[in-house]
Amino acid sequence: MKKALSLVVVFAFAVMLLAACGAPKAADNAGQAANSGASSTPAPAKEDAKKALKIGATAGPYSDMVTKAIKPLMEKKGYTISIVEFNDYVQPNKALASGSIDANLFQHILYLKQFAADNKLDLKEILSVPTAPMGIYSKKFKSLDDIEKGSTITVANDPANLSRTLLMMQNFGLITIKKDANQATISEKDVEGNPKGLVIKPIEAAQLPRTVDSTALAAVPGNFALAAGMDLTSAIKLENMAENYRNVLVVKTSDIDSQFAKDLKETLQSKDFEKIIDEQFKGFSKPEWMKAAAGKS
Numbered sequence: 001m002k003k004a005l006s007l008v009v010v011f012a013f014a015v016m017l018l019a020a021c022g023a024p025k026a027a028d029n030a031g032q033a034a035n036s037g038a039s040s041t042p043a044p045a046k047e048d049a050k051k052a053l054k055i056g057a058t059a060g061p062y063s064d065m066v067t068k069a070i071k072p073l074m075e076k077k078g079y080t081i082s083i084v085e086f087n088d089y090v091q092p093n094k095a096l097a098s099g100s101i102d103a104n105l106f107q108h109i110l111y112l113k114q115f116a117a118d119n120k121l122d123l124k125e126i127l128s129v130p131t132a133p134m135g136i137y138s139k140k141f142k143s144l145d146d147i148e149k150g151s152t153i154t155v156a157n158d159p160a161n162l163s164r165t166l167l168m169m170q171n172f173g174l175i176t177i178k179k180d181a182n183q184a185t186i187s188e189k190d191v192e193g194n195p196k197g198l199v200i201k202p203i204e205a206a207q208l209p210r211t212v213d214s215t216a217l218a219a220v221p222g223n224f225a226l227a228a229g230m231d232l233t234s235a236i237k238l239e240n241m242a243e244n245y246r247n248v249l250v251v252k253t254s255d256i257d258s259q260f261a262k263d264l265k266e267t268l269q270s271k272d273f274e275k276i277i278d279e280q281f282k283g284f285s286k287p288e289w290m291k292a293a294a295g296k297s
Helices: 002-035 061-075 091-098 109-119 159-171 205-211 222-227 259-268 271-280 288-296
Strands: 052-058 080-086 103-108 123-128 135-137 152-156 191-193 199-203 217-220 247-252
Touching: 052 061, 052 091, 061 080, 061 103, 061 222, 061 259, 061 271, 080 091, 091 103, 091 109, 091 123, 091 247, 103 109, 109 123, 109 159, 109 247, 123 259, 135 222, 152 159, 152 205, 159 217, 199 205, 205 217, 205 222, 217 222, 247 259
Parallel strands: 052 080, 052 103, 152 199, 152 217
Antiparallel strands: 103 247, 123 247, 135 217
């Protein structure tokens, strides 16, 4: 009897020992499962939490547009906006492509496509914005009809603005351009008709406002006119701006479907944005999408 009782005690002790040894192993397996991410409930999708944005713009009206219109409206959506100013047309796109900034506003779509292709950059426009039109200014003549033969007209020497200027002059009936000319790279060499014998003098765009007093005519891009304190409405003729010459807000193509890009687009399409444009950017030409939206309201 004692021998049987002893066997029972030994057996019970062995069972307890085996159970104790097995418990840590089960816990280890559970920990490994937790560490490996195994779970019956899938992890929630990662949200787009980018709320601090850097927007690049050339110094002048488009930096002002970001400061006075885009920044305050985006901040109402919970964003923090920093503005990075540039003084040329090369660095804003390179900075965007490298990730130094998140968006930029300074260029029209033709320039964007040409620059991106030439430099192998993957950039995409969000939407066009109201843009300061180019105009012909003169202290000597009050209208295009008054322009005398042989008059000198100063124009921008950079390819984008030069092409745009010559197309504007053609639209005004001052010159004609070869039909096979590439619209992105039109130059004086593409002018085939010049009935008034105008002397076309290319110079640096930023210097054009200074020539209004000293030259018969000056074709001044809107941003440089405004930067020099000129009144857009004082031009003897403002361009009938084509849609592809309106400035666009641009991001990297990989960000075009991001939440911040969607919020930027929504901001541009808002009534509050248009109200600021009407109050603080007089003379700016509105894009067709904005005109259409106003017509529906």
